[in-house]
Amino acid sequence: MNEVKHILIDLDGTLTDPKVGITTSARYGLNKVGYPIADHENIDWIIGPPLKASLAKIMNVDVTHDLAEQALLGYRERFADTGLFENELYPDVANTLDALKKSGYQLYLATAKPHVYAVRILEHFELLQYFTHPYGSELTGERTNKGDLIAYILETERLNPDECIMVGDREHDILGARRNGIETIAVEYGYGSEQELNLAAPKYKIKSFNQVLDILL
Secondary structure, eight states, rough: OOOOOOEOOOOOOOEEEEEHHHHHHHHOOOHTTTTOOTTTTTGGSSSSSSSSHOOOOOOTTTTTTTHHHHHHHHHHHHHHTTGGOEEOOOOOHHHHHHHHHHOOOEEEEEEEEEEHHHHHHHHHTOOOOGGSSSEOOOTTTTTTTTHHHHHHHHHHOOOGGEEEEEEEEEEHHHHHHHHTTTTTEEETSSSHHHHHHHHOSSEEEESSSSGGGHOOO
């Protein structure tokens, strides 16, 4: 693994557990457009993939439908002020990022979450200092696809895919990285099911974030 110089890292389900903020804000946004979700209904599966598509799926409408956009705007109304911080750091994240940076790796955040929110979350948990640059999607929906986002990072930073590795918890992280010729590490504690990760077939799987060090150092 000596050839790896750059580490692309997902946010939700990898560095932080955003369950409360995302699901509560999603329920708020759906309720605003007349699609209330029962409290007992599990919607954890929406954590990670592009959110507008997940909201559209819940409402059984096309992602281009106005209802999907309105539900997303309702979600953001709550998330931007409150949901953003209903979030917990996973164990050993800060010291692992610190060790990777001190070992000479360049770290890049690669999240489908809008960049403006991702930066505020990194600042809140005092993690921004470890990243060469944080990358996320645009509020317009651009680069919510993980493959497109990774391609954008590679192009912008002029990175060689052979010198990169992606760390994430969902199939979108694994498949998006593979589309760009990048090897992958899947974390098993996030929101991707065992079946989902097995089908995506990452090169490595880890049970805690600090096991990245066992692979890379």
